[in-house]
Amino acid sequence: MHPLSFYFILLKFAGFDPQSQAYLEAIDYPFRAHAVKAMIAVSSSPCQKSASYVLHLLQKARAALVRHPSIQLNLITPLAAECSFKVKDDKTTKNVIGFNNKGVFTFTDAKKKPTGNPDLLKDLSYDDFCSEYTTGFGGNVFVLDNFSPKNKKLFTSVTSFNIAESLVSTEKSTQCICLRDGLFSAKNVCMVLSSQPKPPTTRRLQKG
Known part of the structure; x- marks a missing residue:
């Protein structure tokens, strides 16, 4: 058996389905050194949670370990x-x-408050491991259920606005080294040394 096959069997046993494996591969993408990095995952179904409580804890632990602080x-x-x-x-x-x-980003407040309403966070509830993981590390979650042809322009505008805002809202200092990952290949491995949040934006959505 190929070593990778055994690896993916272990991932599946630990609750890592193909969706989770895709996240792992995206996080491991060989970004350019010192580049501003972002990952946008589009899914047709919520994150699958391990049936066993113990395996669910293992799933969370594994996710915490593979988290890359330099990727938004x-x-x-x-x-x-x-x-x-x-x-x-x-x-x-x-x-x-x-x-x-x-x-929380809403259609009603999109033009005046594209970065969201903090007061609605206390009323927010959901049961999705991937969403919890994403927001836990400062990322954005966009609710596909509320996307429609009628509101797609506003939905995509708020989505792109907040993705861009997240990329520039924190100033990060990184250190990168080049490591061999194959016989004839290498990749940059970067570590965040420090991060400093910038003042909140006062920008609004552009008209049009």
């Missing part, structure tokens, strides 16, 4: 049906574009 995470996924996603009431829930650990 973004997740576009359905949440409402399977993950008990709710913000305050049904009307507010359907008004949500996305959220992070600083605020």
Whole structure:
């Protein structure tokens, strides 16, 4: 058996389905040294959770270990049906574009407050490991259930705005070294030495 085959069997046993494996491969992408890095995951279904409580803890531990602090995470996924996603009431829930650990983005406040409403965080609830993981490390989650042809322009504008804002909102100092990862190949491995948040943006969505 090829070593990689055995590796993926272990991942599946520990609750890492093909979706999780895709995240691992994306995080391991050979980015250019000192580049501003972002990962945008688009999923047609919520993150699968291990059936066993012990394996679920292993899944969380493994995710924490593979987390890369220099990569800004973004997740576009359905949440409402399977993950008990709710913000305050049904009307507010359907008004949500996305959220992070600083605020909830809504269609109503999109033009004036594209970075979200922090007051709605106390009413936010969901049961999705990938969303929890993404926001836990400063990333954005966008609720695919509320995307429609009618509101796609505003949805995509707020999504792109917050992805860009997350990339420039923190000033990071990194140290990179080049390591061999094959007989004729190498990749840059970077470590964040320090990070300093910048003042909150006052920008609004552009008209048009």
